[in-house]
Amino acid sequence: DIQMTQSPSTLSASVGDRVTITCRASQSISNWLAWYQQKPGKAPKLLIYKASSLESGVPSRFSGSGSGTAFTLTISSLQPDDFATYYCQQYNNYSWTFGQGTKVEIK
Amino acid sequence: QLQLQESGPGLVKPSETLSLTCTVSGGSISSSDYYWGWIRQPPGKGLEWIGTIYYSGSTHYNPSLKSRVTISLDTSKNQFSLKLSSVTAADTAVYYCARVDGPYDYWGQGTLVTVSS
Numbered sequence: 391d392i393q394m395t396q397s398p399s400t401l402s403a404s405v406g407d408r409v410t411i412t413c414r415a416s417q418s419i420s421n422w423l424a425w426y427q428q429k430p431g432k433a434p435k436l437l438i439y440k441a442s443s444l445e446s447g448v449p450s451r452f453s454g455s456g457s458g459t460a461f462t463l464t465i466s467s468l469q470p471d472d473f474a475t476y477y478c479q480q481y482n483n484y485s486w487t488f489g490q491g492t493k494v495e496i497k
Numbered sequence: 498q499l500q501l502q503e504s505g506p507g508l509v510k511p512s513e514t515l516s517l518t519c520t521v522s523g524g525s526i527s528s529s530d531y532y533w534g535w536i537r538q539p540p541g542k543g544l545e546w547i548g549t550i551y552y553s554g555s556t557h558y559n560p561s562l563k564s565r566v567t568i569s570l571d572t573s574k575n576q577f578s579l580k581l582s583s584v585t586a587a588d589t590a591v592y593y594c595a596r597v598d599g600p601y602d603y604w605g606q607g608t609l610v611t612v613s614s
Contacts, residue, residue, distance in 0.1 A: 424600035433604035484557045486546040
């Protein structure tokens with residue numbers, strides 16, 4: 391099984407900050423990596439797919455990078471609507487595994 | 498616009514079988530372009546992939562749940578279903594259905610299933 395490890399688990403930041411979340415896979419997944427945003431009581435929302443492709447309608451302040459086993463999600467300038475929990479997910483070889491999540495809190 | 502809606506009992510007794518249905522509107526589950534999947538989230542915890550099904554009926558399950566999970570299609574109703582047997586309190590979670598286009602691009606709103614006697 392492919393394991394996904396996110397860091398940090400919690401991140402405290404202010405509006406306007408640049409925020410980076412890291413995700414590591416236990417083995418190479420090429421670029422089969424997605425990022426989701428989840429707010430309390432809501433279903434996750436797809437932000438990024440194929441490691442760096444922005445889903446339609448997602449603000450350009452969100453970006454993703456990486457390949458192989460190391461990936462990052464960056465929010466260039468944190469907005470009030472961005473305080474949420476973020477999950478990475480690998481979708482390689484007919485298995486889908488999520489990271490444990492990163493909660494972005496107001497500092 | 499594609500929409501997915503989960504339905505089923507909100508309370509299941511320990512050792513029994515949890516059964517949920519996902520009704521898809523605005524698109525066909527018979528499309529060869531997509532898979533369809535189930536994901537769950539225990540209260541206050543992270544997301545867990547349960548399993549995925551293709552229009553042909555081909556399935557892929559999380560190895561940790563494989564012995565207890567069955568996912569099936571009903572193309573006449575444009576629905577797909579989840580059955581999870583021998584449930585325990587650890588199976589208490591919000592259960593989501595989703596369309597799979599590599600990642601999960603459309604999600605249902607989720608339904609809370611509590612396992613308790």
